[in-house]
Amino acid sequence: MAATTSAAPVPGPSPTHRARRRRERVLAALLLVPALIVFGAFVFWPLIHNFYLGFFRNPPFPGLPKHYVGFDQYRDVLTSSDFLDSVRTTVVFALLTVPIGIGAGLGLGVLAHQQLRGIGIYRMIFSSTVATSVAVAAVIFGTLMNPQVGLLPWLGLTTNPTILQNPEWALVAVAVTTVWQTLGLTFILMASGLQSVPDDLLEAARVDGAGTWSRFWHVTLPMMSPTIFFAVVVGSIFAFQSFGQIDLLTQGGPLKKTNVLTYFIYNTLQRQSDPGKAAVLAVALFFLTLLLALAQIRLLERRVSYER
């Protein structure tokens, strides 16, 4: 806020000045406190508390006290094959959903960017999945992939055992569901990014002799790099946080082949009532997500060109 300055050259702020500044600080505190309480209680405190909880091993029966084991639990859990498999599954899942999701969103975005009559209808259809939640998508796809429903055999996609119980294909099935569900959002994002490419640049490229593909590669894509970068970072963070689809479609199976880290945490907490182990896993998830975001920012942001 631009504070009005006094006319006379008084050394240091005048008393009214100081009073106003103090009022401003009090007001700022009041305005920020509600949000800070929520963050403190439900974001930062749990984060810190996780570290602490990880030091305690929980007994197999509730009611008995937990006992302090220091870093032993951390070491045991983080080196267990279950954990490493889970991390691998999570990474594979992200690799399956993010590139395909963004590629599909970008492709559809480009196709829907043309000046055709009625293009609005196509845009509406492509963005429609934004109305679906993870649960809705999972229930729809889950039922469609149910062997009792005749859809898969008709499409020629029979596997033995059926897709959602098939250790080789279950994760792919969940990935397909996820890509479809997020398609609407990704499409909207990409379409907006395309809109931001300045028309006169594309026209200059046309006059300069660049064909359609050349224009896309040399002008559109570079100018869209901030949007794509954002989509990749946010998309992978969301991929790491996927839960609902797993719970509804495969519950981490078959043979733990879809046991992504979030589901592992949930399972450990709710089914096995082991908050200590769950806390360790949660800490691991936090650092993995952080690492992922930072790595992407470090590696990719260099190639992003921001506006002139």
Add this chain to the structure above:
Amino acid sequence: MSVDARVLHRRRVLGKVGRYALLSVLAAVVIFPVYITIVNSLLPSDAITHQPPKFFPADPQWGSYRTAWNAGHMGHYLVNSFIVTFIITIGQVVTAILAGYAFAFLDFPFKRLLFVVFLATLMVPFEVTIVTNVATISSLGLYDTYAGLAVPFLATGFGAFLMRQAFLTLPHELRDAAALDGYGHWRFLWRVAVPLARPAVAALSVFAFLSAWNQYLWPLLITKDDRLRTVQIGLKQLQTVSLDRFNVTFAGAIIAVIPLVVLLLFFQKHLVRGLTAGAVKG
């Protein structure tokens, strides 16, 4: 037209037809799951398992919707979702406006640091916090209550970020003029700043509504029976209970989607604005 022009014209028309064809095929693929869901929700349950699958309900059976709504409690679940989503949306919007205003118009120590703190919350995945949050909410006595469902989500870093951006775009002179007219911060905020930032408030509201409505993990953890179940968990319950009455499950899915479809029909523009706030500016 010359011969060349005619050839070019034909090529152009074919090109257009091809483009429409491609768009239509892709649109069909995208809309197929929802389409087949609607179709199957209107078929009698034995027809769904029929091979080959039917693509059009010759004799629509609306009974599955009635079953899903009543016996399947979908109506009740919708009410719960509305209540919780409403509370969360109001909470997020209000805290975002307050915090955004502070960051945009006020000067105070540690302003930068506090803003980083707000943004840092975006880095902490919700799944990481569940271990403690369940315990916290229980100890507050809020397990299986509307409050328990809503409280952890009453503020987001994204909301504060969005509102700060919006307030920063207001001309500086407005605040000065208002000050000279005798407006303190509080009145300026609600009488001038918020009305001018209405698009951002709308965008944030839509976004908050969408995320709150689609929540899955937290309602799963915090509710224990049908009383407070939200529509997402309710759908899971419906699926379990309906067994092989797939038409009922499908009807439930459609019921769960319709409120959002209605919301987006009116507010898609605002959603787009909210999403791209971060993306295009980087």
Add this chain to the structure above:
Amino acid sequence: MGRVALDHVSKQFDGVTAVDDLSIDIADEEFLVVLGPSGCGKSTALRMIAGLEDPTAGTITIGDRVVNDVEAKDRDVAMVFQSYALYPHMTVHRNIEFPLRSRKVPVDERNQLVRDVAESLGLAEYLDRKPAQLSGGQRQRVALARAIVRRPQAFLMDEPLSNLDTKLRAQTRAELVELQRRLAATVIYVTHDQVEAMTMGNRIAVLDRGVLQQIGAPHDVYARPANLFVARFIGSPPMNTVTGTVERIEGALVAEIPGGHIPLEAALADAVTTRGLDAVVIGVRPENLRFDSVAGIPAHVTVVESLGHERHVICRLVDQQLVVVRQGAHELAPAEGSSTFLVAAPDALHVFDPTTGERVGI
């Protein structure tokens, strides 16, 4: 070679006519300025030549071929945009090089061409910078370099100087003209600035609301405007115009204006009678009016603006209409508030039809 022709070209957007039956023949090596206020269709016409818009009617010829069905990228014209349209993520070198890459020119030849053009425009030391690091004037030169490097049949320029500050604009104007002569290039230059039009073009084409008003050498357009629009658009300060009724006094035809009458000499009188006009618009340029203490059209001096090298004297006629007189600084200035008379030589008078705006007479 580098000639460009528009033959009855029209463009309609959703029922609005942007360009109406435009026919212009631009000769090889000619510098044609297309001048007009915003919204007059000049940019649309340029874009149709470039191939960025399709004409609703008419043909466009570049060189010796009709290009209506030829895509922009194959038309062999270069365009300098008002916003320069430089690729922000590419270096200056890559920006200039871009059109050559599209034409699959080999690397070594490309680099040589880019270097040559950059040097000729004083950009050699900026080749590795990005557009964001350059000043407005430098960016404009990069846009020019990108256009030049291809040696196109014609250069299309859409208000390239409007984003430069005034001083730089004057300097760049001269440089552009010099460049065109050196390259012996055909240039079609769109602007709303009549100073640019007068100083740069071999010919000026004046457009208003999509219709060609007049086309000719700068001097012709200035000295013999074809209608009221052109008369008022070109010249600063603008031509003074007064409407007068046609009367016959002692057998001679005069135009009766507030405060007096202006005799119409023979040829003009004939033209007026032939058209059957009972009213005319008389136009006189500010520099063609002089003050007389004895006789003429009575006027009251309100403001004297001294610009250093010249003077603008603003007067009011008896009915309060404003008239501007332009004097050299050495001439005697009338006092503000004084009453005086205005006179002009008969051959400095322009006569227009008040309903159609067309020029009457020779």
